[in-house]
Amino acid sequence: MNTLKPKERMQIQRNEMPEQKPEERVHNFNEVPLGFDPEMAVLEATRCLDCKKPECIAGCPVGIDIPGFLNKIVDQDFAGAAAKIRETNFLPAICGRVCPQDQQCELVCIVGRKNKPVSIGYLERFVSDYERDNGIRTTPEVAPPTGHSMAVVGSGPAGLTAAYELRKRGHEVTVFEAFHRGGGVLVYGIPRFRLPLEVIDEDIRTLEEMGVKFQYDAIVGKSMTLDELMGPEFGFSSIFLGTGAGLPKMLGIKGENLNGIYSANEYLTRIYMMGALHFPEYVTPIHQGAKVGVIGAGNTAMDVARTAKRMGAEVTVYYRRSREEAPARKEELRHATEEFINFKFLTNPVEFIGDENYTLKAIKCEVMTLAEPDESGRRKPIGTGEFFTEDVDTVVFSLGCNVNPIIAEATPELKTDKWGVVSADRGTLETSKKGVFAGGDIITGGAKVITAMGQAKIAAQAMHDYVMSLEMETA
Ligand SMILES: Cc1cc2nc3c(=O)[nH]c(=O)nc-3n(C[C@H](O)[C@H](O)[C@H](O)COP(=O)(O)OP(=O)(O)OC[C@H]3O[C@@H](n4cnc5c(N)ncnc54)[C@H](O)[C@@H]3O)c2cc1C
Ligand code: SF4
Incomplete structure (x- = not known):
C-alpha cells in the first residue's frame, strides 16, 4: 500500500531508465534501454497519485487499469501487476517498449502537470520482463470449445491479439502468415535494439500453448482465397484480416x-x-x-x-x-x-x-x-x-506505407478506398464481405501497435457475436 501523502509523492523525481552509452551501442544490436530494477520500479510506481478519475486510463487505447497495476508494484506484487495489465493487454512487454506513451497515457498523467509524468511505459515493461525472467508467466485460460474455427490472416500485433481474444473465448484458431515466422512489423520492421526477438517469440509461444495453430509461408489471396477459407476445404466460420500496410511509398x-x-x-x-x-x-x-x-x-x-x-x-x-x-x-x-x-x-x-x-x-x-x-x-x-x-x-x-493489394485484388466483394485501405464497419469492424472482419494497419494505413491491438479486440468480440448468432439462426 502506498503510505506516502500525495505531496510527498509529488516530490519524488521521475526515475530515468539506464541506457547503453551511445559510443558503445552503435557497435551492437542489443537493447538500448536497460530496464528498471525492482527498487527503481517500486519508487517510480510510488509517484502515482492513485487518482479518483484516472486520466491515464482514458489515454490508453486499450484502457489498461494503470493505477491498479502501479499499486501492485508498490506492494512488490510484480506478478499480480503483470496479470492486471494482461486483463486488457495481451502484449505488455511489447507495448512497454514501443508504445508512444508520451502521446498517450503519460501525456495526460496528472503528475505531469507539475513534475514529469509517472513512467507508465517503463513500468509496464518492467513487470512483464520480471515475469519472463523469473519464469512465472502462466498460460491464459481458454473457455470450453465452441465448435467454431476462426482464421486470422497476418501475425502482426493485430493478428496476434485477435488470435488471443478468439482462442480465449473457446474457438479453434489458425493464423495464416505470409512470412516464415510470426510477428509482422514487430519482427521485420522494429529493430532488435528496440524490441528483442525473445519478447515477441514468448508471446507467440503463449498463443501456441493456448492451442492457436500457425501456418507460415501462406499468402492468403494467392495460396488460398477467402472463399476457400470459408468453404468446405477449410471450414472457417469467420475470418480476421490483419495484413497490415506493407507497400512502400x-x-x-x-x-x-x-x-x-x-x-x-x-x-x-x-x-x-x-x-x-x-x-x-x-x-x-x-x-x-x-x-x-x-x-x-x-x-x-x-x-x-x-x-x-x-x-x-x-x-x-x-x-x-x-x-x-x-x-x-x-x-x-x-x-x-x-x-x-x-x-x-x-x-x-x-x-x-x-x-x-x-x-x-x-x-x-x-x-x-x-x-x-x-x-x-x-x-x-x-x-x-x-x-x-x-x-x-x-x-x-522511409515515407510510410500503403496497404498491400493482394487480398483485395483476389476478393472483388472486399471494398477499399482509393488508396487500397480496406473499409470496415465502425462498430464491428466487419468488412463488406460477410463474416470477414479486419483491424490494424489494413483499415487505417500505417498507424500504431496499440491501435492495431485495440481494433483486433473489437473485431474479435464482433466475430464471436457473429458466429454465436449464426448458431441461434440455425437452432
Ligand atoms: C520500422 C517501423 C517502426 C515502427 N515503430 C513503431 C513504434 O515504435 N510504435 C508503434 O506503436 N508503432 C510502430 N510502427 C507501426 C506498427 O508497427 C504498425 O502500426 C503495426 O505493426 C500494425 O500491425 P498490423 O498487425 O496491422 O500489421 P503488421 O505488423 O504489418 O503485420 C501484418 C502481417 O500480415 C502478413 N501478411 C501480409 N499480407 C498477407 C497475406 N496476403 N497473407 C498472409 N499474411 C500476410 C505480413 O507478413 C505481416 O506479418 C512501426 C512501423 C515500422 C514499419
Ligand atoms: S494519471 Fe498519473 S497519477 Fe493519476 S492514476 Fe494515472 S498514473 Fe497515477
Whole structure:
C-alpha cells in the first residue's frame, strides 16, 4: 500500500531508465534501454497519485487499469501487476517498449502537470520482463470449445491479439502468415535494439500453448482465397484480416530506380527478418555503402538510420520540414541524435544521380522553408530555389506505407478506398464481405501497435457475436 501523502509523492523525481552509452551501442544490436530494477520500479510506481478519475486510463487505447497495476508494484506484487495489465493487454512487454506513451497515457498523467509524468511505459515493461525472467508467466485460460474455427490472416500485433481474444473465448484458431515466422512489423520492421526477438517469440509461444495453430509461408489471396477459407476445404466460420500496410511509398523523382536505393521495408526486412545483420552466418547480404541517406523523419526513418549506423555507415537523415515537425517519437529522435546521425532539416531530395553502371552516387536536394501554418496548424514546406548535391552510396526511403493489394485484388466483394485501405464497419469492424472482419494497419494505413491491438479486440468480440448468432439462426 502506498503510505506516502500525495505531496510527498509529488516530490519524488521521475526515475530515468539506464541506457547503453551511445559510443558503445552503435557497435551492437542489443537493447538500448536497460530496464528498471525492482527498487527503481517500486519508487517510480510510488509517484502515482492513485487518482479518483484516472486520466491515464482514458489515454490508453486499450484502457489498461494503470493505477491498479502501479499499486501492485508498490506492494512488490510484480506478478499480480503483470496479470492486471494482461486483463486488457495481451502484449505488455511489447507495448512497454514501443508504445508512444508520451502521446498517450503519460501525456495526460496528472503528475505531469507539475513534475514529469509517472513512467507508465517503463513500468509496464518492467513487470512483464520480471515475469519472463523469473519464469512465472502462466498460460491464459481458454473457455470450453465452441465448435467454431476462426482464421486470422497476418501475425502482426493485430493478428496476434485477435488470435488471443478468439482462442480465449473457446474457438479453434489458425493464423495464416505470409512470412516464415510470426510477428509482422514487430519482427521485420522494429529493430532488435528496440524490441528483442525473445519478447515477441514468448508471446507467440503463449498463443501456441493456448492451442492457436500457425501456418507460415501462406499468402492468403494467392495460396488460398477467402472463399476457400470459408468453404468446405477449410471450414472457417469467420475470418480476421490483419495484413497490415506493407507497400512502400516512394517520392516518384528521377533516379529512384538506381541500384543502391531501398525502401525501409526491404532494408529492415533483409536485416532483421532475413538475418543480414549476421551475414555471412546467414546468407542474406545487404549492399550498403559507407554513406547512407535516409529520406523522412518518422519512427521508421529513425529505425533505419540507427540500423545503418550499426551496420557501419555514416548516416544522414533528409527531411523537408524542421526538427519540431519531425513525426518520430521524441525518444527516437534523441537516441538517433546521440548516436551521431546527421540531420539535414528543411531539405527535399529532388533527384538521385547514378554512375555508368546505373548505381547511385549522389543526391540532389532543394533547400526548403516553411510557410505560415494552414487551417490544420501545420506549416507547409516550400522550395527556395536553392539546390545542392552531395555524395551518397545508399538511400533508404522511409515515407510510410500503403496497404498491400493482394487480398483485395483476389476478393472483388472486399471494398477499399482509393488508396487500397480496406473499409470496415465502425462498430464491428466487419468488412463488406460477410463474416470477414479486419483491424490494424489494413483499415487505417500505417498507424500504431496499440491501435492495431485495440481494433483486433473489437473485431474479435464482433466475430464471436457473429458466429454465436449464426448458431441461434440455425437452432
Ligand atoms: C520500422 C517501423 C517502426 C515502427 N515503430 C513503431 C513504434 O515504435 N510504435 C508503434 O506503436 N508503432 C510502430 N510502427 C507501426 C506498427 O508497427 C504498425 O502500426 C503495426 O505493426 C500494425 O500491425 P498490423 O498487425 O496491422 O500489421 P503488421 O505488423 O504489418 O503485420 C501484418 C502481417 O500480415 C502478413 N501478411 C501480409 N499480407 C498477407 C497475406 N496476403 N497473407 C498472409 N499474411 C500476410 C505480413 O507478413 C505481416 O506479418 C512501426 C512501423 C515500422 C514499419
Ligand atoms: S494519471 Fe498519473 S497519477 Fe493519476 S492514476 Fe494515472 S498514473 Fe497515477
